[in-house]
Amino acid sequence: MESSNSIEVRGLGKRVADAGGELTILDGIEFTARPGSAVAITGSSGSGKSTLLGLLAGLDVPSEGSVILAGHDLFALDEDARARLRAAHVGFVFQSFQLLPNLTALENVMLPLELAGKPAAEAARTMLERVGLGARLHHYPRTLSGGEQQRVSLARAFVVQPSLLFADEPTGSLDAASGEKIIDLMFSMHQEQRTTLVLVTHDAQLAARCGQQIVLHAGRLVAPTGKA
Template structure:
């Protein structure tokens, strides 16, 4: 694996069985992503792109193939070790925000550092200020707009200064104007922090913001440009 590669995917396949027999969700997918690169994963609903993202993050296990992140073959690790690897190196931004409702914005952002046993409050205040939410520290998710919740989610993803950021349809539940602001913010932080960004989207305008695009069709890689 190249020293410049953040991600290497080799022969990745995912099959599941149901009442109708075996279903292939991903079929022999392979590609590399350089460190600091921004890459979109596109494809129609049901094409396998979210499954691919879950496998890249080690949240799911493939039927065959391997993913190497930052030089580590992640499926050589057990589930606990993969979780520890993610905590050190990976950030996530989800369409549904995934904020804890009983924690304030500040507490949600502090959580990854607290779980790692690191000082958290000052760093959380700084990153919330970076995303324009210094006036919302003590607000609970239910009192924040969708765009504000997504900004909290982005702040939480970046607080550990991850080498890798995975985003799954991050603007899917936002209106067009708010979504555009969120994407501007995400790319700004990606560039400032040198984070490798992998973005699953069906939005072609958003995909074009990335340096490269990987297209999945019916579980197979049809383009990687």
């Protein structure tokens, strides 16, 4: 599988040392996400959802198994090469927004483009207008509501036109009304850009909007449903 927005997971496992010897966090995870699909990773707290997402993004290293991301065997690459792969193909949306507090909304969205050496200001302005924040360009995160901060986070993620978008509980810090608006916006942009979307969520309604659900229990895949 060589598409720039595909994911293939093979026999993925993660174990860590603890006081009792060794703790298995993930065991034998296998699935494929096809280009342009939406995949929900669900399960109870402690089931390994966020660990799996971190492994898919190459932010952590597994104990065994492989992740083929955008046509590359992720863990055959060194840390610098994985970082370059993420910069070229991946966007992130976090529950806690992860905006830089000393940068305005516009500057936060410009940042990934500037780091990639690409023209930034006009693209960032256009993307903020796309998410309904054209009048808030020069506001700092502390002056924005939670929903507005998550819109800035979405704009920052999509402005680089990522092949893959990883979202960790993207509505977890928002009230129901704000969360629904963010989800509608995220799925609209996912469909427009044909980005492969992988999200961690406790929200059954959000998971149901995805064509594929990866359900974890105690680190194991118990119910792969739907088609990627």
